Structure formats: structure tokens, C-alpha cells
Amino acid sequence: MATKIQNGDTGLSVRTEINKLIPNPTxxxxxxxxxxxxxxxxxxxxxxxxxxxxxxxxxxNFGVGASFLVLITTNASAINFPSGWAELDNDYATDSDNYIxxxxxxxxxxxxxxxxxxxxxxxVTPPTLTSATVENATDTxxxxxxxxxxxxxxxxxxxxxxxxxxxxxxxxxxxxxxxTLNLSGAVVEADIPLISYDSSTGDCVYVSGNALASxxxxxxxxxxxxxxxxxxxxxxxxxxxxxxQISVTITDNNTTPNEVNTLMQxxxxxxxxxxxxGSAAQDAxxxxxxxxxxxxxxxxxxxxxxxxxTTSDSSASNTVQGTxxxxxxxxxxxxxxxxxxxxxxxxxxxxxILNNVGYAxxxxxxxxxxxxxxxxxxxxxxxxxxxxxLSVFTPYDFSVxxxxxxxxxxxSDRSNIVQGTTLQATIPANPDGExxxxxxALDTSVSGNDGTVVGAVLTTDNNGVADKAYSFDxxxxxxxxxxxxxxxxxxxxxxxxxxxxxxxxxxNPCALSFQTDMTTKPYVFLFIDVTAYNGMCxxxxxxxxxxxxxxxxxxxNKWTHVCVTYGGGGAGTTSEFNLYLDGTLTxxxxxxxxSTYPNVNNFxxxxxxxxxxxxxxxxxxYSNYEAxxxxxxxxxxx
Numbered sequence: 001m002a003t004k005i006q007n008g009d010t011g012l013s014v015r016t017e018i019n020k021l022i023p024n025p026t027x028x029x030x031x032x033x034x035x036x037x038x039x040x041x042x043x044x045x046x047x048x049x050x051x052x053x054x055x056x057x058x059x060x061n062f063g064v065g066a067s068f069l070v071l072i073t074t075n076a077s078a079i080n081f082p083s084g085w086a087e088l089d090n091d092y093a094t095d096s097d098n099y100i101x102x103x104x105x106x107x108x109x110x111x112x113x114x115x116x117x118x119x120x121x122x123x124v125t126p127p128t129l130t131s132a133t134v135e136n137a138t139d140t141x142x143x144x145x146x147x148x149x150x151x152x153x154x155x156x157x158x159x160x161x162x163x164x165x166x167x168x169x170x171x172x173x174x175x176x177x178x179x180t181l182n183l184s185g186a187v188v189e190a191d192i193p194l195i196s197y198d199s200s201t202g203d204c205v206y207v208s209g210n211a212l213a214s215x216x217x218x219x220x221x222x223x224x225x226x227x228x229x230x231x232x233x234x235x236x237x238x239x240x241x242x243x244x245q246i247s248v249t250i251t252d253n254n255t256t257p258n259e260v261n262t263l264m265q266x267x268x269x270x271x272x273x274x275x276x277x278g279s280a281a282q283d284a285x286x287x288x289x290x291x292x293x294x295x296x297x298x299x300x301x302x303x304x305x306x307x308x309x310t311t312s313d314s315s316a317s318n319t320v321q322g323t324x325x326x327x328x329x330x331x332x333x334x335x336x337x338x339x340x341x342x343x344x345x346x347x348x349x350x351x352x353i354l355n356n357v358g359y360a361x362x363x364x365x366x367x368x369x370x371x372x373x374x375x376x377x378x379x380x381x382x383x384x385x386x387x388x389x390l391s392v393f394t395p396y397d398f399s400v401x402x403x404x405x406x407x408x409x410x411x412s413d414r415s416n417i418v419q420g421t422t423l424q425a426t427i428p429a430n431p432d433g434e435x436x437x438x439x440x441a442l443d444t445s446v447s448g449n450d451g452t453v454v455g456a457v458l459t460t461d462n463n464g465v466a467d468k469a470y471s472f473d474x475x476x477x478x479x480x481x482x483x484x485x486x487x488x489x490x491x492x493x494x495x496x497x498x499x500x501x502x503x504x505x506x507x508n509p510c511a512l513s514f515q516t517d518m519t520t521k522p523y524v525f526l527f528i529d530v531t532a533y534n535g536m537c538x539x540x541x542x543x544x545x546x547x548x549x550x551x552x553x554x555x556x557n558k559w560t561h562v563c564v565t566y567g568g569g570g571a572g573t574t575s576e577f578n579l580y581l582d583g584t585l586t587x588x589x590x591x592x593x594x595s596t597y598p599n600v601n602n603f604x605x606x607x608x609x610x611x612x613x614x615x616x617x618x619x620x621x622y623s624n625y626e627a628x629x630x631x632x633x634x635x636x637x638x
Contacts, residue, residue: 127150128213130145131144131221132145133223134187134193134220135224137308139188140166141181142183143178144180144181146177146178147177148177149175149176149177150204151174151204152202152203152204152212153203154168154181155201155202155203156203156204157181157195157196158196159195160194160196160217161191162183162187163190164188165185166183166185166186166187167184168183169182169184181195187224189224190226191224192222193220194219196214196216196218197215199212199213225310227308227310228311229311230256230259230304230305230314231253231254231304232304232316232318233250233251233252233253233302234253234317235248235250235300239322240323240324242325243292243327244291244294245289245290245292245324246300246322247287248287248300248320249285250284250287252284252285256310256311258307258310258311259282259304259311260282260305260307261305262282262284262302262303263276264280264287264289266299266300266301267298268293268299270297274301279305280302282304294324295323295326296323296324297321301317301319301320303316303317328406328408328409330404330411331354331402331410332402333353333413333415334352334400334402334415336349336350336416336418337418338418339420340420341421342423343392343425343634344390344392345390346363346387346390347384348361350383350400350415352381353402353412355404356381356402357380357403357404357405358378358403359377359382359385359400359401359402360374360376360377360400361400362399362400363375363387363396363397363398363399364396364397365394365395365396365397366395366396366397366419367395375387385400390422392422392423392633392637393421395420395421396419398419398420399416399417400414401413427631427635427638428625428627428634431621431622432447432622433447433449433619433620433621435451435619436468436619437461437469437617437619438467438468441453441470451480451481451602451603452480454478455473455478456471456473456479456604457470462498462500462559462561462617469616470617471614472604474613475611476605481603483601492565493565493566493625494565494621494631495564495621496562496618496619497511497561497562497616497620498559498560498561498562498615499511499560499562499612500555500558501556501613502557511603511604511612512602512603512619559615560581560582561582561636562581563579563580563627563635564579566578567626580632583637585629585632603616603619618638
């Protein structure tokens with residue numbers, strides 16, 4: 001094909017060139033839209049079909065020198081070439097290449113291009129079997145390796161020299177060089193397997209090259225090592241645990257380390273089919289069959305399982321029998337009544353359930369999806385419970401479960417869920433003194449004991465609100481009060497305030513000082529002795545009423561709420577004093593009598609030694625009233 005057909009050549013010149021090259025070209029068969037190349041001939045076609053023309057890829061492997069020439073006389077809208085054909089810029093290749101010249105007449109002139117088929121047309125050597133192997137781990141399969149990829153099924157293959165005389169049930173890997181013949185039986189160590197292939201009955205379809213040729217009695221490398229069967233374990237008489245569980249004792253009769261585990265099997269005595277229940281460890285001495293049916297007779301056995309490399313499974317152990325107990329009745333589910341909510345409490349009640357040994361009382365935040373907290377397990381036949389320690393103004397869920405003895409009855413299901421929200425804590429009414437520092441030092445209680453500001457300036461409070469607290473410089477700032485007597489001493493009382501101590505301020509900052517009604521020991525004050533106690537003290541400065549420095553954190557550089565309560569009973573009774581810091585009761589320390597100090601009622605200063613370098617806000621005093629935890633919570637949340 002030395003002559004080129006140029007663009008612009010007429011149909012006559014193209015036909016002339018073709019006739020020169022191919023006097024009697026083969027006419028391919030094709031449907032109205034597809035030209036199919038089916039053998040190693042050179043084609044010529046005058047094709048007049050309009051529309052999309054498809055040239056199908058060759059279905060055979062034609063070898064070296066195959067040429068396909070197609071002349072299409074059409075106004076085709078498109079020509080679809082097989083995948084892998086590449087345009088060669090109208091340049092003929094050498095005779096050893098596989099190419100196709102497509103010439104198209106568009107009504108006035110011919111156009112053409114050369115496309116190259118990208119398949120492999122140089123292999124004319126049939127595939128051969130290079131190895132055949134059977135491995136120890138897969139003794140029911142023969143692995144074949146061929147010199148090139150082959151497409152086939154199990155037809156045409158035959159085996160000999162195998163004791164179990166297996167058949168070839170299927171193959172894996174068709175279309176590749178690695179083919180696996182799957183066998184119906186296993187190859188053993190003593191076998192000398194041989195494999196044959198008859199091409200007349202086989203159906204090998206080559207991928208490249210020629211068809212697979214017949215071969216006879218080719219040796220198969222046998223790498224199988226016969227497995228040693230494990231000794232069967234033994235089971236003892238079972239123990240009936242409950243209506244749903246029976247336990248057995250296992251005696252392992254194997255010393256080899258190649259035992260993997262023990263397969264535990266069971267069946268009802270009415271059935272002939274054994275079921276796998278689970279596996280016990282190789283050295284396990286006991287196993288529990290769970291999730292059984294109540295009042296049912298069972299058979300139990302086990303099998304020692306090998307590693308399938310050096311050991312095989314044992315035979316089944318002896319069979320032992322057992323019958324599960326009768327099902328245990330479940331307690332009736334209790335019905336929870338509507339809950340009564342307090343500030344930090346919830347009062348629950350429910351109807352009694354027979355045969356209970358108590359009730360488990362649960363609560364959780366409504367925002368918590370599933371996790372319940374157990375508050376208590378009540379006494380037998382209790383029908384109420386008060387849950388304490390809840391957060392203020394918070395929505396909760398509540399439920400109860402009737403508890404059984406676990407022998408004659410099972411626990412009930414969870415009761416209905418009731419919901420409730422704790423109440424908002426409120427500040428106790430009728431204080432004897434109330435200085436809110438709301439832009440001034442006025443006493444907003446009925447006492448009207450207004451303060452006089454000396455040097456102190458308004459500042460932000462614990463909530464960051466401006467002009468709601470006073471700031472003191474620790475030098476001479478203070479707020480003085482009138483000479484009012486507050487009933488401290490043998491009567492209950494409460495003092496509540498917020499305090500902020502500046503870092504590196506005065507060593508002994510005094511918070512408050514109040515006159516009492518006692519003539520010989522008339523003073524109560526609170527101060528923080530940084531050098532001596534590094535905490536808060538309540539007392540006279542010489543002999544402490546009690547000292548909480550061992551539990552109080554450093555107050556510097558932060559707001560802290562302080563509340564002191566006294567239950568009465570006479571000065572010096574330690575058990576009657578309580579100190580709350582940030583709403584939490586602290587550990588109480590020592591106690592002692594009051595001492596005599598000058599008549600002063602003021603904030604932030606007791607003397608030139610005890611001054612506050614910091615801030616105060618929301619000071620309240622209650623005579624003859626001891627605040628409880630709910631009151632303290634209200635103070636703290638203000």
C-alpha cells in the first residue's frame with residue numbers, strides 16, 4: 001500500500017487506488033448501521049447508509065499483517081470507532097501494523113483517516129500450563145498458572161491420583177493467568193494428583209494467542225500435610241442456673257498448642273439438629289449456655305477445634321442433659337403519681353406493688369435522653385420518696401422500678417415517667433438590714449439604717465452590672481452605719497453578702513462589723529486574715545467563733561458569695577454556726593466567746609489594721625432567723 005489517497009480525491013480515483021491494491025476485496029456483512037470485521041481478510045465496502053455508522057471491534061485475533069480497508073460512500077452524521085483506535089494523521093504505517101483506512105464521500109469529495117487498533121496482534125503461541133499446586137491450607141482446590149490469560153470453565157478438565165476422587169465443581173480466576181479449580185473433596189498427603197485437559201470437550205476462549213491445547217497427566221505439586229485430629233473434650237453434668245441459663249464444666253483432653261478453641265453446641269431433646277451456641281477458650285473449664293427457653297429439656301456437647309494447619313477438629317464430646325427452671329414472674333410495673341416540686345427537692349409517690357423488696361427511685365434532666373441517676377432504693381413497701389439536691393428552676397424526669405428478690409420474682413419494668421421543674425428560689429423577706437448598693441448605700445429594709453460612704457466609689461457587681469457595688473481602697477475607705485443594735489448572740493441570725501478582694505491588697509481585709517445586744521461581748525465581724533489563715537474567719541479577731549481556712553479557696557481576684565448562719569443556743573456553740581461559700585456549706589472549725597470592741601457598725605473597716613481592698617455588694621442581715629439551704633441558694637443566684 002505504497003500509494004496514498006489524498007484529501008480531495010474523487011470517488012473514482014479512490015476506487016482506482018483500491019482496485020490497484022485489492023483486486024477482489026472481501027465484502028463484509030453488516031446491518032444498516034454497523035460494520036463488523038470478522039476474519040483476517042481485507043475488506044472493501046461501498047456503504048451508502050446515512051446517520052451514525054459504527055465499526056465494531058474485531059472478534060478474533062488476526063495476527064501480524066492483518067489489514068482492514070473500508071470505503072464508505074455516505075453523508076454519515078458520525079462514525080463510531082472501537083475504543084483504542086487512534087488517529088495517525090493520514091499516515092500509512094508499515095505492513096506489519098494493523099490499521100484501517102476509512103474514506104468518506106461527503107457528496108463532493110472524499111475525506112479519510114487512518115485508525116490503529118490497539119489490541120495485541122503479535123501473539124500466535126497457544127497458552128500453556130506452567131504450574132499446578134495444591135496447598136495445605138486449601139486442600140480442596142488446585143491452583144493453575146498459565147503462560148497467558150485464559151477464559152474457560154471446568155469443562156475438559158479431569159483429575160486422577162486423588163483418594164477422594166473429587167470432581168471439579170467450579171473455577172475461579174477465569175480471564176487471568178491464575179486459575180483455581182475448586183474440588184468436591186480434599187487432597188491428602190499421600191495423594192499424587194494428576195491433571196489433564198481435553199480441548200475437544202473444553203471451552204477455552206483465548207484472551208490473546210491461540211486456544212489452550214490438550215495436555216495429559218500433568219503432575220500437581222502436593223503440599224498437603226495430613227492434619228492430626230484433636231482428642232474430644234469431656235463435659236460434666238450441667239448446673240441449672242435459672243429459667244434461661246445452664247452451665248457446664250469442660251475437661252480439655254488435648255495438650256497440643258494447636259487447639260484454637262472449643263465449639264459449644266446444644267439442642268432441645270425434642271430436636272435432632274445440633275446448633276452452635278458459642279465458643280469457649282482453648283483452656284476454658286466452664287461455659288454457660290444463656291438465652292435458653294424456660295422449662296425446656298436440652299442436650300449439650302462440645303468439639304475441640306483445630307487450626308486446620310497441623311490439627312483438625314475433634315469428634316464431639318459426650319452429651320449431657322439439663323432442663324431449665326420455670327420462668328420467674330415479673331413484678332407489676334408501679335404507677336407514679338404527679339410529682340410535687342420544691343426549690344431543690346421533688347416529692348414522689350406511687351401505688352404499692354406486692355412482693356417488692358423496695359423501690360429504685362430515679363431522676364434525670366429532661367435534656368438528658370437516656371441516662372438515669374439512681375437517688376435511692378427505698379425500704380420494702382415504701383410508697384414515697386423525696387429527692388433532694390436538685391438544681392434550682394430546672395426541668396427533670398422521674399421514674400421508679402419495683403425491686404424483686406430475683407428468686408421468686410424479677411424486677412418490674414420502669415414506671416411511667418412524670419416530669420417536674422424545681423421552683424425558683426426566693427430571697428427571704430423582712431431583713432433587719434439590706435444594703436443592695438444600688439447606686440447608693442441606703443438601707444432598704446424597715447430599719448432604714450442608711451450607710452454613709454467614706455471614700456468608696458460605685459463599681460460593677462458580681463453580675464457585671466454597673467453601680468451595683470462599692471469599691472474600697474484598703475487605706476481609709478469605708479461605709480459607716482448608724483448605732484443600731486442587731487440581735488446577735490443567743491438568738492438565730494443570718495448575714496449574707498458578696499465580696500471581691502483585690503490581689504496584693506491589704507493583708508487583713510475586714511468585710512463587716514456589727515454591734516450586738518450583749519454588753520460584755522458586743523461584736524460580731526467577718527474578716528479574711530491573709531497572712532495567718534489565708535481563708536475566712538468569723539469571730540472577734542482574737543478568739544475565733546470558727547475558722548474555715550482549711551476548706552476555703554483563695555478569694556482574691558474574684559467575686560465570692562458568703563453567708564453565715566447561727567441557730568441560737570448561746571455564743572460559742574460551734575454546732576449552731578454554718579458558713580456557706582458560693583452556695584455550698586463548708587467545713588466548720590473552732591468556736592469561742594465574743595470579745596469587747598469599740599462601738600462601730602460599718603463595712604470594709606474594723607480598725608486601721610483591718611480594712612478591705614476590694615468590693616462589697618448585696619449585704620443582708622436577718623435577726624432571729626437562720627437561713628436554710630434554699631435561702632442560701634436564692635442569695636447565691638441573685
